[in-house]
Amino acid sequence: MTSDPDNHTSRFGVTLPASMIEQLDEILIHRGYTSRSKGIHDAIQFFNINNQWFDNRTNDKMGVITILYDCKKENLLTSIYEIRYEYQDIIRISLRKNISQDRQLDLFVIQGSTVQIKALVKMLTSLNGIETVKITTIPIGDPLLKRVQPSHQ
Numbered sequence: 001m002t003s004d005p006d007n008h009t010s011r012f013g014v015t016l017p018a019s020m021i022e023q024l025d026e027i028l029i030h031r032g033y034t035s036r037s038k039g040i041h042d043a044i045q046f047f048n049i050n051n052q053w054f055d056n057r058t059n060d061k062m063g064v065i066t067i068l069y070d071c072k073k074e075n076l077l078t079s080i081y082e083i084r085y086e087y088q089d090i091i092r093i094s095l096r097k098n099i100s101q102d103r104q105l106d107l108f109v110i111q112g113s114t115v116q117i118k119a120l121v122k123m124l125t126s127l128n129g130i131e132t133v134k135i136t137t138i139p140i141g142d143p144l145l146k147r148v149q150p151s152h153q
Helices: 018-029 036-050 074-086 116-125 144-149
Strands: 002-004 009-011 062-068 091-097 103-113 128-139
Touching: 018 036, 018 144, 062 074, 062 116, 074 116, 103 116
Parallel strands: none
Antiparallel strands: 002 009, 062 103, 062 128, 091 103
């Protein structure tokens, strides 16, 4: 990795499978990027923003966990049910939608501490047959939430 202290940038190399690079290039072209570096920059920035919830400084959070999985995988549905039961104190709403014969999408609306949410996500991502687990959270004390609450004057 090399750094340029004058403009606060660093250069580094990444090794990826050719198929992943081809897919990246297709997406970049479709989205109007003229530079692979800019696309990777935006992807890393998106990754960083979406993982800031992992910070323990704000304890209580509210959010959504989206889970895509192979519903034909042996014992997977049972494991998900067990996790939902174990974390019922933070899973406020649970929705399930069949995507195809083999795939299902679950959506959990959650509210709890960062520690609880981390443990739930860790349990879900450890299951064999889970394709993706995506999470979006906001701190409960976020100013956006305060603006939408009705005033009682």
